[in-house]
Amino acid sequence: MAEAKKVAKTKKIAEEAKEKQIKHAEVVAEAVPVGKAPEAKIEVEQVAAKAGKRSTKAQREEAEKEAKAERKAVQPGETDKKAQPAPKTRSRAERAGKKYREAAGQIDKDKLYSLAEGVALAAKTNPAKFDAAIEMHVNLGVDPRQADQNIRDSVVLPAGSGKTSRIAVLCEADDEAEAKAAGADIVGADKIFADLDKENIDFDILIAAPTMMARLGKYARLLGPRGLMPNPKSGTVTTNVTTAVAEAKAGKVEYRVDQAGIIHLAVGKASFTPDNLLQNAEAVLASIRSAKPASLKGIYIKSIYLTTTMGPSVKIDTGAA
Numbered sequence: 050m051a052e053a054k055k056v057a058k059t060k061k062i063a064e065e066a067k068e069k070q071i072k073h074a075e076v077v078a079e080a081v082p083v084g085k086a087p088e089a090k091i092e093v094e095q096v097a098a099k100a101g102k103r104s105t106k107a108q109r110e111e112a113e114k115e116a117k118a119e120r121k122a123v124q125p126g127e128t129d130k131k132a133q134p135a136p137k138t139r140s141r142a143e144r145a146g147k148k149y150r151e152a153a154g155q156i157d158k159d160k161l162y163s164l165a166e167g168v169a170l171a172a173k174t175n176p177a178k179f180d181a182a183i184e185m186h187v188n189l190g191v192d193p194r195q196a197d198q199n200i201r202d203s204v205v206l207p208a209g210s211g212k213t214s215r216i217a218v219l220c221e222a223d224d225e226a227e228a229k230a231a232g233a234d235i236v237g238a239d240k241i242f243a244d245l246d247k248e249n250i251d252f253d254i255l256i257a258a259p260t261m262m263a264r265l266g267k268y269a270r271l272l273g274p275r276g277l278m279p280n281p282k283s284g285t286v287t288t289n290v291t292t293a294v295a296e297a298k299a300g301k302v303e304y305r306v307d308q309a310g311i312i313h314l315a316v317g318k319a320s321f322t323p324d325n326l327l328q329n330a331e332a333v334l335a336s337i338r339s340a341k342p343a344s345l346k347g348i349y350i351k352s353i354y355l356t357t358t359m360g361p362s363v364k365i366d367t368g369a370a
Contacts, residue, residue: 208325209300211318
C-alpha cells in the first residue's frame with residue numbers, strides 16, 4: 050500500500066510540473082512579440098516541445114499550408130477547367146486532301162459492291178497522277194500461328210500484273226541457254242553469286258534449280274528479308290526453270306497471309322480495263338478459296354476491300370465475289 054501511494058504521489062507531482070511548463074510557455078509567447086527577442090522565442094519553443102506541444106513556428110507553418118490549400122481549392126459555383134469535352138476526332142476523309150475527298154464522295158460506305166463494280170470504281174477513284182496499283186485486301190478467318198492455316202500460294206494473273214520484273218535464274222550450265230530464251234534477264238551462277246557476295250541485288254525475282262540451293266543457303270539473311278529467297282511453295286525452286294521464267298513474265302505473283310490474317314496483293318494497274326482487272330481479281334479469289342485449310346471452322350473470307358495506292362477503299366460483297 051505504501052509503495053502504491055508513493056507511485057501515485059510521484060505521478061501527481063510530474064503532472065503538476067508539466068502543467069506549469071505549459072502555462073509558462075503560453076505566458077512567454079504572449080509577452081514576446083514575433084520577430085523580437087530571439088532568445089525568448091527559442092525558450093518558448095523549447096519549453097513547448099518539452100511539454101509535448103508543437104512549437105509556435107510549426108503551428109504557424111501549418112496554418113500557412115492550410116490557407117494555401119484553401120486558396121487552391123475550387124470555390125462553389127466555379128467550373129473545373131479540366132472537365133472539358135473531348136475534341137471531336139476527324140475521319141481520314143476529313144483530314145485528307147481535296148482530290149481524296151472528291152474520290153471518296155463517289156463511294157457509298159454503307160453499300161457492298163460486287164467484284165465487277167468494285168474494280169471499276171477503285172480504278173475510277175484513283176486520286177494520284179501516276180498509274181497506281183489496284184490493291185486487294187482479303188481478311189481471312191485463319192490463325193497464321195497454326196502451320197496448316199498459314200496461307201501461302203502463287204497465282205498467274207490472266208491479264209498480267211502490269212509490272213516489269215527483272216528475273217535472275219540459277220541453274221546448271223546446260224539450262225542457261227533455255228532460261229535466257231524464255232526471257233530471263235540474268236543468267237549464270239558465277240555472276241549471280243559474285244553480285245550476292247558484294248550484296249548487289251539487281252533483280253526482282255530469283256529462280257533456282259534444286260541443285261543450287263545448297264550454295265544459296267549462306268545468302269538467306271540477305272535475300273530472306275527482301276522476299277527474294279527461292280521457295281518451292283512459290284514455284285521459284287523447280288527443275289523446269291523455263292516454265293517458271295515464262296510464268297513469272299506472264300504475271301505470276303505470290304501472296305501470303307500476314308500476322309493479322311490478311312492477304313495484301315496487287316491485281317493490276319489503274320490503267321487496266323475493267324474486264325482485265327475483273328479477270329485478275331477472280332483468279333486471285335479462286336486461288337485463295339482453293340487454299341482453304343481443311344481444319345478451319347467458321348467463316349473463311351471475312352471481308353474484301355479494293356483500293357488504289359493512295360485512294361479510298363471499296364468494300365466488296367463476299368457472297369457475290
